[in-house]
Amino acid sequence: MTECVRYxxxxxxxxxxxxxxxxxxxxxxxxxxxxxxxxxxDEEATSGLVxxxxxxxxxxxxxxxxxxxxxxxxxxxxxxxxxxxxARRHRAAAIASALAPAAVALALVVYFGAGSPSEQxxxxxxxxxxxxxxxxxxxxxxxxxxxxxxxxxx
Amino acid sequence: MEADDLxxxxxxxxxxxEAFRALVVRYQRKVYAVALGxxxxxxxxxxxxxxxxxxxxxxLHEFKGDASFSTWVxxxxxxxxxxxxxxxxxxxxxxxxxxxxxDLAGSGEGxxxxxxxxxxxxxxxxxxxxxxxxxxxAQLPEKHRTxxxxxxxxxxxxxxxxxxxxxxxxTVMSRLFHAxxxxxxxxxxxxxxxxxxxxxxxxKGGGEP
Numbered sequence: 412m413t414e415c416v417r418y419x420x421x422x423x424x425x426x427x428x429x430x431x432x433x434x435x436x437x438x439x440x441x442x443x444x445x446x447x448x449x450x451x452x453d454e455e456a457t458s459g460l461v462x463x464x465x466x467x468x469x470x471x472x473x474x475x476x477x478x479x480x481x482x483x484x485x486x487x488x489x490x491x492x493x494x495x496x497x498a499r500r501h502r503a504a505a506i507a508s509a510l511a512p513a514a515v516a517l518a519l520v521v522y523f524g525a526g527s528p529s530e531q532x533x534x535x536x537x538x539x540x541x542x543x544x545x546x547x548x549x550x551x552x553x554x555x556x557x558x559x560x561x562x563x564x565x
Numbered sequence: 566m567e568a569d570d571l572x573x574x575x576x577x578x579x580x581x582x583e584a585f586r587a588l589v590v591r592y593q594r595k596v597y598a599v600a601l602g603x604x605x606x607x608x609x610x611x612x613x614x615x616x617x618x619x620x621x622x623x624x625l626h627e628f629k630g631d632a633s634f635s636t637w638v639x640x641x642x643x644x645x646x647x648x649x650x651x652x653x654x655x656x657x658x659x660x661x662x663x664x665x666x667x668d669l670a671g672s673g674e675g676x677x678x679x680x681x682x683x684x685x686x687x688x689x690x691x692x693x694x695x696x697x698x699x700x701x702x703a704q705l706p707e708k709h710r711t712x713x714x715x716x717x718x719x720x721x722x723x724x725x726x727x728x729x730x731x732x733x734x735x736t737v738m739s740r741l742f743h744a745x746x747x748x749x750x751x752x753x754x755x756x757x758x759x760x761x762x763x764x765x766x767x768x769k770g771g772g773e774p
Contacts, residue, residue, distance in 0.1 A: 413666055413669065415666075415669045416664050416665065416666055416668075416669065419664060419669060419742055420664050420735075420738035420739045420741070420742040421738060422742070423741060423742075423745065424723070424738070425722065428722060428723045428724075446669070446674055448675075449674035449675030449678065450674050450675075452675055452678030452679075453674060453675060453676075453677045453678045453749055454745065455678065456677050456678040456681040457677055457681070457694075457745075457748075457749060457752065459717070460691070460694060460695055460698055460752075461602070461698060461702070461713055461714065461717040461718060461748075462598075462717045462718045463695045463698075464695045464696070464698030464699060464702075465598040465599070465601055465602045465698075465699075465702075465714070465718055466594065466595070466598050466718075467695065468598065468601060468607075468699060469594035469595070469597045469598040469601070470594060472594075472597070472607070474590075474593055474594065474597075477589070477590075477593050477597075477611070477614075477615065478586045478589040478590050478593065480615050481586075481589050481615050481618040481619060481622075482582060482585070482586060482589075484615060484616070484619045485585075485619055485622045485623075488619060488623065
């Protein structure tokens with residue numbers, strides 16, 4: 412194994428990145444090795460090319476909408492986050508809210524499928540964690556009672 | 566700039582949208598540049614860069630000022646970029662980091678330096694090579710592309726690279742050696758200098774046991 416195997420990877424180190432011993436050994440090797448001198452020259456000549464190229468690409472691009480896009484995403488995340496927190500705090504109301512439309516639909520199915528209103532006492536009850544949703548048969552027709560989502564203190 | 570960043574962060578924390586917008590505008594191009602270097606795709610880089618600022622906004626309350634704001638947002642951006650190409654990394658052939666004698670066999674060392682001359686900032690060839698750099702970066706394997714971008718654009722030290730990538734300092738240095746060797750081989754090819762078939766193969770991720 413040649414010494415270059417050890418020292419070539421050190422080419423490009425910045426001040427302070429090599430120990431004093433490594434720095435000393437590297438200097439001694441460079442003084443005697445033309446191949447590593449050439450590698451160092453290439454490294455210095457191409458230094459900054461990657462950064463220059465990528466920043467040039469960035470500077471060519473139109474960023475006029477970038478910040479607006481970020482703020483829109485922030486706003487959207489905020490809305491989703493607030494909805495998520497509300498749902499976690501008010502599970503019952505969230506579930507009842509989800510079930511209410513289904514309860515209404517079911518009630519209507521029962522009503523229309525139960526024959527003459529005057530002959531039937533159709534009552535459909537759907538409950539979710541203590542909140543009731545009922546369909547009552549009255550002389551004026553079916554009445555759907557849906558429990559209100561109480562967002563306070565639940 | 567540093568003190569101004571901190572003042573904007575404080576205002577943004579208090580809900581000042583325009584203060585946060587000012588921070589975004591200040592660093593958007595650099596965050597995009599780092600992301601682009603890693604993910605290669607311009608639209609994905611845009612998306613990653615925007616997401617980086619969204620994450621920053623969500624964690625503004627955690628920013629303590631022990632590192633600069635730019636360091637913080639660049640770190641988040643590069644993490645997101647690396648995560649987005651993780652599939653590419655696992656699918657690619659695993660390359661060896663250590664440097665062996667075979668890696669040092671003569672392949673045109675010094676040619677670029679000679680051609681670029683003693684005044685690289687004004688050299689036409691340098692500008693042409695910079696123009697070809699995106700193409701060259703895209704040909705590098707993901708881990709070489711990433712370490713070059715983190716070193717050259719984000720400016721990370723060996724120690725920071727070791728911590729960021731979860732590798733030893735020796736591996737950082739070896740990986741950078743391979744990345745630069747491949748990059749320089751591709752640049753020599755683009756410049757029409759001493760065609761290097763080995764470097765062309767290495768640049769495409771092949772040719773290594």
